Amino acid sequence: MQFENSKSFAEALDQEDPLASYRNEFHFPQHAGNPVTYFCGNSLGLQPKKTREYILKELDHWEKEGVEGHFRGDHPWMYYHKFLSAQNARLVGAKESEVVVMNTLTTNLHLLMVSFYRPSKSRYKIIMEGGAFPSDQYGMESQVKFHGFEPEDAIIEAHPREGEHYLRTEDIIALIKKHGDEVALVMFGGVNYYTGQFFDLESITKVGHEVGAQVGFDLAHAAGNVVLELHEWNVDFAVWCSYKYLNAGPGGPSGAFVHERHGNNPELPRFAGWWGHNEEERFKMEKGFIPMQGAEGWQLSNAQIFSFAAYRASLELHDKVGMKALRKKADQLTAYLEFVVEAANRPGLDLNIITPKDKKNRGSQLSILTGANGKALFDHLASRGFICDWREPNVIRLAPVPLYNSYQDVWKFGEALNSFMDLA
Numbered sequence: 001m002q003f004e005n006s007k008s009f010a011e012a013l014d015q016e017d018p019l020a021s022y023r024n025e026f027h028f029p030q031h032a033g034n035p036v037t038y039f040c041g042n043s044l045g046l047q048p049k050k051t052r053e054y055i056l057k058e059l060d061h062w063e064k065e066g067v068e069g070h071f072r073g074d075h076p077w078m079y080y081h082k083f084l085s086a087q088n089a090r091l092v093g094a095k096e097s098e099v100v101v102m103n104t105l106t107t108n109l110h111l112l113m114v115s116f117y118r119p120s121k122s123r124y125k126i127i128m129e130g131g132a133f134p135s136d137q138y139g140m141e142s143q144v145k146f147h148g149f150e151p152e153d154a155i156i157e158a159h160p161r162e163g164e165h166y167l168r169t170e171d172i173i174a175l176i177k178k179h180g181d182e183v184a185l186v187m188f189g190g191v192n193y194y195t196g197q198f199f200d201l202e203s204i205t206k207v208g209h210e211v212g213a214q215v216g217f218d219l220a221h222a223a224g225n226v227v228l229e230l231h232e233w234n235v236d237f238a239v240w241c242s243y244k245y246l247n248a249g250p251g252g253p254s255g256a257f258v259h260e261r262h263g264n265n266p267e268l269p270r271f272a273g274w275w276g277h278n279e280e281e282r283f284k285m286e287k288g289f290i291p292m293q294g295a296e297g298w299q300l301s302n303a304q305i306f307s308f309a310a311y312r313a314s315l316e317l318h319d320k321v322g323m324k325a326l327r328k329k330a331d332q333l334t335a336y337l338e339f340v341v342e343a344a345n346r347p348g349l350d351l352n353i354i355t356p357k358d359k360k361n362r363g364s365q366l367s368i369l370t371g372a373n374g375k376a377l378f379d380h381l382a383s384r385g386f387i388c389d390w391r392e393p394n395v396i397r398l399a400p401v402p403l404y405n406s407y408q409d410v411w412k413f414g415e416a417l418n419s420f421m422d423l424a
């Protein structure tokens with residue numbers, strides 16, 4: 001599509017947008033009496049209006065039923081995690097039995113590494129992306145040390161080539177092959193939080209398996225953002241959080257995926273808790289852990305109902321649209337933002353988009369390397385009611401989220417860039 005940098009063009013795109021009405025399903029923070037222009041959905045998604053109702057319903061249920069709430073009502077707490085499985089399975093391209101909602105993201109990363117990072121003397125290395133989200137870096141570092149290895153030796157990071165900002169798939173593949181039978185685990189983000197690069201998860205999985213490694217992904221920035229086919233791609237395990245593109249609120253619960261070929265293997269070592277134990281026998285309280293089949297067999301604790309309720313509210317909205325339709329708008333909205341930023345760019349502004357250009361290699365995020373006055377630009381945007389994200393030393397991250405951002409939001413952003421230059 002040939003874009004135009006004008007208000008009327010953006011309005012026309014909003015009018016044709018089949019998802020435009022979803023914007024009304026969300027609460028927007030206010031700035032000087034008007035809704036903000038929110039580009040931070042990759043950090044904390046906005047609150048769906050339904051969320052309050054879903055949480056209040058569980059408060060009422062507790063008030064009226066006490067402990068009986070575990071077994072009564074439309075959504076008995078005993079089975080609450082199951083009410084999220086079908087939507088989560090569609091979200092990441094999995095079978096229902098391959099996904100479960102439990103705990104929080106970093107917790108699940110560790111739990112699944114207990115099962116899938118089981119190094120030997122000769123096969124102990126982890127291949128990951130350089131500049132991964134810090135929690136993943138600390139997670140890998142501490143796991144490696146836990147098994148008695150040195151992080152400097154055991155963790156191999158893939159870095160972009162000199163002068164480039166993101167990774168080439170061919171370089172990732174070459175790195176995995178280079179370390180070959182020393183690789184125990186390939187652990188990548190799905191979408192890198194800093195650059196917004198969406199990695200080729202299928203190819204990474206394939207080559208990881210070729211060298212005999214396990215392959216897992218942290219999908220914090222991918223779930224609810226890009227189309228995933230975890231089952232088809234034969235991924236061993238994956239984890240994600242629900243509060244970024246999935247709008248389940250601060251500290252929201254995590255989703256986990258375990259491929260069925262592992263999920264149905266009760267011999268696979270794991271750290272166990274009563275909620276992962278055979279459901280029929282759970283309340284017999286007997287010795288001897290027998291895991292449930294599938295991803296549910298990794299659960300430790302009974303569900304955190306209030307945060308699960310918030311996730312259920314937001315997932316229902318997400319699921320109604322579906323990832324393919326979301327992505328269709330998202331690709332166009334992101335491309336429009338790219339167009340508008342490039343149209344405003346000029347000497348003095350010195351913006352450089354470091355997110356891949358090809359829509360195959362990105363989701364709903366653009367990361368912009370700013371010039372010398374980057375922080376002043378960011379502050380200017382904030383004073384005009386734009387909620388963006390500043391990453392030291394000089395990157396502004398923008399997430400145009402298809403569920404609640406409009407083409408007019410994007411057009412306004414270009415105008416704000418222009419007004420900054422007019423002041424300079």
Ligand SMILES: *Cc1c(COP(=O)(O)O)cnc(C)c1O
Binds near residue numbers: 133
């Ligand atoms: C947001 C994010 C996290 C945060 O982990 P929590 O355990 O939910 O605090 C971890 N890893 C990545 C890649 C993230 O983007």
